[in-house]
Amino acid sequence: xxxxxxxxxxxRQDTEDTWTLELQPRSGEPFEFAPGQFTMLSAGGAxxxxxxxxxxxxxxxxxxxxxxxxxxxxxxxCEAEPGQVLSVRGPFxxxxxxxxxxxxxxxxxAGGLGLPPVRPAILRMLAHRERYGRLVLLxxxxxxxxxxxxxxxxxxSERGLEVLVTVDSAGPEWRGHVGVVTRLIRPAKLETxxxxxxSCGPEVMMRFVLAALADDGxxxxxxxxxxxxxxxxxxxxxxxxxLGPKLLxxxxxxxxxxxxxxxxxxREL
Amino acid sequence: xxxxxELIAATPTFAGLEPAHLELLAGCxxxxxxxxxxxxxxxxxxADRFFLIRRGLVALEVDAPGRGAMQIxxxxxxxxxxxxxxxxxxxxxxxxxxxxxxxxxAFDGACLRGKCEDDHELGYQLMRRFAAVxxxxxxGTRLQLLDLYGRAPASA
Numbered sequence: 512x513x514x515x516x517x518x519x520x521x522x523r524q525d526t527e528d529t530w531t532l533e534l535q536p537r538s539g540e541p542f543e544f545a546p547g548q549f550t551m552l553s554a555g556g557a558x559x560x561x562x563x564x565x566x567x568x569x570x571x572x573x574x575x576x577x578x579x580x581x582x583x584x585x586x587x588x589c590e591a592e593p594g595q596v597l598s599v600r601g602p603f604x605x606x607x608x609x610x611x612x613x614x615x616x617x618x619x620x621a622g623g624l625g626l627p628p629v630r631p632a633i634l635r636m637l638a639h640r641e642r643y644g645r646l647v648l649l650x651x652x653x654x655x656x657x658x659x660x661x662x663x664x665x666x667x668s669e670r671g672l673e674v675l676v677t678v679d680s681a682g683p684e685w686r687g688h689v690g691v692v693t694r695l696i697r698p699a700k701l702e703t704x705x706x707x708x709x710s711c712g713p714e715v716m717m718r719f720v721l722a723a724l725a726d727d728g729x730x731x732x733x734x735x736x737x738x739x740x741x742x743x744x745x746x747x748x749x750x751x752x753x754l755g756p757k758l759l760x761x762x763x764x765x766x767x768x769x770x771x772x773x774x775x776x777x778r779e780l
Numbered sequence: 781x782x783x784x785x786e787l788i789a790a791t792p793t794f795a796g797l798e799p800a801h802l803e804l805l806a807g808c809x810x811x812x813x814x815x816x817x818x819x820x821x822x823x824x825x826x827a828d829r830f831f832l833i834r835r836g837l838v839a840l841e842v843d844a845p846g847r848g849a850m851q852i853x854x855x856x857x858x859x860x861x862x863x864x865x866x867x868x869x870x871x872x873x874x875x876x877x878x879x880x881x882x883x884x885x886a887f888d889g890a891c892l893r894g895k896c897e898d899d900h901e902l903g904y905q906l907m908r909r910f911a912a913v914x915x916x917x918x919x920g921t922r923l924q925l926l927d928l929y930g931r932a933p934a935s936a
Contacts, residue, residue, distance in 0.1 A: 623929030653929035679924045683849040686879055689839060690853045691920040697792075698856045713928040719919075 512746065514553065514598035517574060519591050525577065526657050529624070530589045531565065534574040534597060541571035542602075546609060546631035547737060547765045550601030551745050552576060557587035561742035561760070563628035564602065568635050574599065577627035577659070603745040604764050607632045607709060607735060615707040615733075616644035618699065620692055620720045622651045622712025626659045628737050628764075629711050633667060640671045647673045647699050651692035651716070654678050655685050675699055692716060693723040703728040708768075711737040714775065721768055734768035784809050784885055791832060791858045793909050801902050804895055808888045813881070820861060820876040820884075827864035827872045828890040833857050836882030841875040852924075853917065854879060863910050865889025 517534035524530050536542050546568050553559040560582075566575025580589040591597055609632060617636065621629050629648075636643055648667070652658045655678055668674045675695045677688035688695060692712075706729050710717045717736050725731060740752035740759045747761030755774035757763060763771075785806035788794045794805065809832070814820060820831060820838060831838070838861050841849040852874070855861050864872050866889065896903030 651929070653927070657929065677854075679927070679929065681851045682847070683841070683851065685851060688837070688854045688856070689851040691923045693923075694853075694920055697858065715923070715926060716928050719923060 512600045514551075514559075514600050516596045517599045519593050519595045519597060520573070521593055522591070525659050528580045528589075529577060529659070530580070531575060531577045531627075532588070532591065532597075533566075534576070534599065535572065536574070536599075537596070542574045542599075543571045544568060544574075544602035544631075545606035546635050547606035547628065548602035548604050549628075549742070549745075549764060550574070550576070550599050550603065551742070552578075552588055553584065553598045554587035554591050554595075558584040559598075559600070559743070560584040560588070561603075561739075561745070562588075563737070563764070565627035565630045568631045569638055577624075577630075579624050600745055603742075603760055605762065605766070607737075607765050609635055612707045613642045614644065616647070616702060616705050618647045618649060618701055618706055618708050618724070620649045620708065620710040620712070620717070620724075622692055622716040622720075623653065623657070624659075625710070625712030625716075625737070626650055629709060630660070630663075632709065633672060637667060637670045637672060644705065645673065645702075646671060647675070647701065649675050649677075649692050649695040649699060649720070651677045651679070651695075651712075653680075655681050655687075673699070691719070693720050696720075696723055696727065701727070706733065708734040709736075710734070710768075714739075718775065721772075731769040731772065732767060735765055736768055736771065737764045738766055738771065739764065784811070787834060787885060788832065791860075793832075793858075793860050793913060797905060801905060804899075804902060805887070805892070808891045808895070809885045812884045812886045814878045814884065816878055816880045818878050820878065821872045821874075823872050823875050825872055827862060827870045828888070830860055830862035830865050830887050830889050831876075832885040832887070833859055833861060834883040834885060836884075837879040838882060839877050839879050841877055843875065849875065849877070853920065860910075860913055862889075863914060866893070866906065866910055 516537040520535050521533040549561050549563045551559045552562040562576045565577040578588050580586045664674050738759050742760040743749050743751040745760045747758040752759040785802045838855045839851040840853045843849050
């Protein structure tokens with residue numbers, strides 16, 4: 512697939528090293544995507560990087576990415592200013608199964624930079640709030656300063672998303688939870704029999720939070736994760752993102768936990 | 781209004797205790813209310829009590845010179861605060877502060893230690909249950925130590 516030029520329309524700094532960029536396709540065509548999908552994004556000659564889409568799927572005239580400046584490619588993207596052009600391929604991958612889980616209570620467990628990839632799913636579910644039971648977000652961050660989208664978290668809670676936030680450590684001014692995300696499960700008082708879980712964040716975090724939910728009675732075929740691997744081609748050809756029998760750029764990034772969990776316990780993969 | 785033994789029995793930590801042991805435990809407990817910001821326990825002081833949170837949020841804190849009181853974990857409704865009353869040298873290792881107005885059951889740990897010496901089955905049951913609390917918090921602390929949301933090695 513040939514990269515398409517996108518203009519940087521706006522840029523906002525979320526934390527010390529994370530920026531949200533709004534892009535617009537130069538073609539003028541809307542950029543349709545499903546929540547959970549990703550693009551291959553690049554700035555100049557710094558290389559391509561797989562990036563989850565963090566924007567609203569019902570606003571396809573804007574492509575929104577929240578990017579952590581970590582290496583050469585992401586640093587170049589984060590340094591792009593309004594008026595500059597970025598290259599985009601996609602969208603790629605399997606999305607969150609939002610239609611299949613209608614009617615269920617949904618808990619979303621997100622950690623750190625795992626919040627942007629679930630943001631489109633949250634926006635879509637809130638836009639169709641009546642189609643779901645309880646919607647609960649368990650979100651953990653490193654510190655209060657690293658909490659992403661704080662204003663939106665408040666706005667989402669006013670629209671019917673129960674938001675519980677925890678941080679790894681905090682100063683005395685913090686009035687919320689401190690500790691790992693698994694410790695939010697009990698205060699959330701989830702009814703696990705009718706629950707679907709979606710998780711995105713560091714793999715260790717997802718493993719522990721889903722194990723805790725399974726201990727509480729959530730079936731592993733009702734749990735979904737967004738996986739991160741070395742995606743390169745985006746269309747299941749190059750094999751760089753292989754995990755067991757799956758090519759995660761094509762068969763993921765969203766996977767059913769029951770299908771992916773056995774492969775994550777193989778340490779050599 | 782629910783009695784203290786009923787409230788205790790409804791918590792995950794003490795669910796399943798025999799009625800006689802629940803009664804013993806309840807006999808050492810009393811309802812207390814603390815205001816937001818109030819200290820429940822202070823690092824280094826004698827640990828002769830523990831608490832069960834009925835309502836509210838309690839932060840465990842370590843005072844770090846130059847940084848102030850760092851919150852390392854918060855405990856919520858239905859959880860116990862404090863295990864140092866059960867293990868020598870019976871001194872608090874951290875501060876405990878009410879983040880918001882809290883309703884608590886405060887237990888006389890010194891009294892309970894004596895009852896555990898007299899009734900080893902009670903002692904075993906409490907040791908087993910508090911060990912589970914310690915393990916749960918240790919697992920959480922291990923994950924916090926991994927600093928999962930910190931800066932990862934540079935890749936893309």
